[in-house]
Every structure is written in structure tokens, then in C-alpha cells.
Amino acid sequence: MKTNLITREGYNKLQQEHDYLWHERRPEVTKIVTWAASLGDRSENADYQYNKRLLRQIDRRVRYLRKRLPDLKVVDYASAQDGKVFFGAWVEIENEQGELKRFRIVGPDEIYGDDVKQYISIDSPMARALLKKEVDDEVLVRTPEGTKEWFVNKINYQIPDWYKIK
Template sequence: MSKVPLTVRGAEKLREELTVLKTIKRPAVIQAISEAREHGDLKENAEYHAAREQQSFIEGRIKDIEGKLSHAQIIDVTEMDAGGRVIFGATVVVYDVAMDEEITYKIVGEDEADIETGLISVNSPIARAFIGKEVDDSVEVNAPGGTREFEVVEVRYEP
């Protein structure tokens, strides 16, 4: 499997979630299964089946996170010399010509993307269009709603 880019903050968040799953949620669900077993017949024990389902979800998520971290290429943008160009992990402030407003995006890995907070996947059309651009460059993006035009206002390299 190939390496998957991940920002330092994205890797930290995955490690935090993994710690919570292993130290808090896993023991709690094991306790819930134990208590449900004490209630008797397991065939008709809804609490037992719900706890087992939750355990399955937790174990699956643990494996998923461990797999992502083992295949991650953690990129610290603060240690790179990008020469003012937009790269993975950079924060880019753009002017949306049609909307007449400035928008700030941070280009992150697939698993970190959250458009509500301005985190866009490096694989998205908009991020791919910004990669390699620098301040004052114009960028046209073919979006589902049609072509959008942006101007790069600022490029920052922050954690």
C-alpha cells in the first residue's frame, strides 16, 4: 500500500482518538458485555447484542486508525521550503471572484478533510488547482456548479 499524506495535526488527532478508543471505550464496552452476560439467556438479551455490536465497531475503528497511521507520510509544512507556493499542508487565502469574498482553506489529507472548517482534501479538484500556485496567481476550478475563478491572496505554512 502506498503512503498517504497526513499533516502533523491530523496524525495527532488520529492518535488521540486511538488512545480514547483503547483506554476508555474498549474497557467500557467489555464491562457492558460482562454485565449483560450476568442477565442470563444471551439469545434474547438486547443489551448483550448491542454491546457486542459496539465492541465490533470500536475494534474496527482501532484497526482502521492503526492502518492509516502505519501507512501515513506525516508532512510538517513548517519544515519545508516551498518558496511561497501552495503545497500540501499549506493554508491558502483566496479571493472568490464570483462571490466577492475571501475564503481560507488548508490543504490536508483525505481523512482530515472537513469543508465546514476550511480543511480541504489534497485530492479535491479545488486543492489540486491551488497546488503550485503563489500569491497573485489566478486559478480556475471546474466545480460541479460550473467554473469558479479564484485569486491567491496569501499562502501560510503553519502547523
């Protein structure tokens, strides 16, 4: 089962997606479907078939968002989190080989899309192992290849300089 936690930014993004799909995209596609249906034979009408399929996809996503949004619990930053890794933290870790990883710990609904390449789910083994850790703490993460050792370099709750959306 997925965790119901989400950052304020993630919640707003899902709400914007819902509003866009429902108020803008769906009416556009509905007009095209109506127009294509008026042309007659729907069995060989590519515009009709494609846009009808697109309309079903939009409706499926809107239904999902309407069901999911009320269940989500928005977690805002609190100053008590400073210095430790909690939900919403930007974290930089390093292993003994010098390999760096940088990411933000977010809810499972936030890890999809082009602009979230450096997000990991709170449900992931890495995020679970990092919770409540501080800078310079050692973190052991169980992976399919075995246990990996990492060290916490940085913890931040604002967007750090090294994070750039491409």
C-alpha cells in the same frame, strides 16, 4: 486511491484516537457487555445488544487505524514552502463576486470530524488547482457546474487569526 499524506497534527490525532479506543473505550464497553451477558437472556437484553454492536464498531475502527497509520507519510512544514501553496497550507481565496473561502489543505484522513470544517483534501480539485500558486495568482478550478476562477489572497503555514475552532 487516497493520498497517504498527513499533517503532523492529523497523525497525532489519529494516534490519540487509536489509543483512546484501545486503552479506554474498549475496556469500558467490554465490562458492560460482560455484565449484560451475565444477566441471562441476551436476545431481549438491550444493554448487551447495543454494547456488543458498539464493541464491533470500536474494533472495526481500531483495525482500520492499525492498518492505515503505518502507511501514512507525515509532511512537516519546511521554510522552502513559504510564499507558495503546498500541503498543509492555510489558504484564503476570493472570486470576482467577492466570495471568500478559507481552508487548510490536508490529507484525506483529516477532513472528517467536527473541528475540521475548514479543511479540504489534497485530492480535491480545488487543492490540486492551488498547488504551487502564489498570492495574487489566478486559479481555475473545474467543477461539475463548469470552470470557476479564484484569486489567491493569503497563504500561511501557521494557524491564522481567522481560523477559530468553535
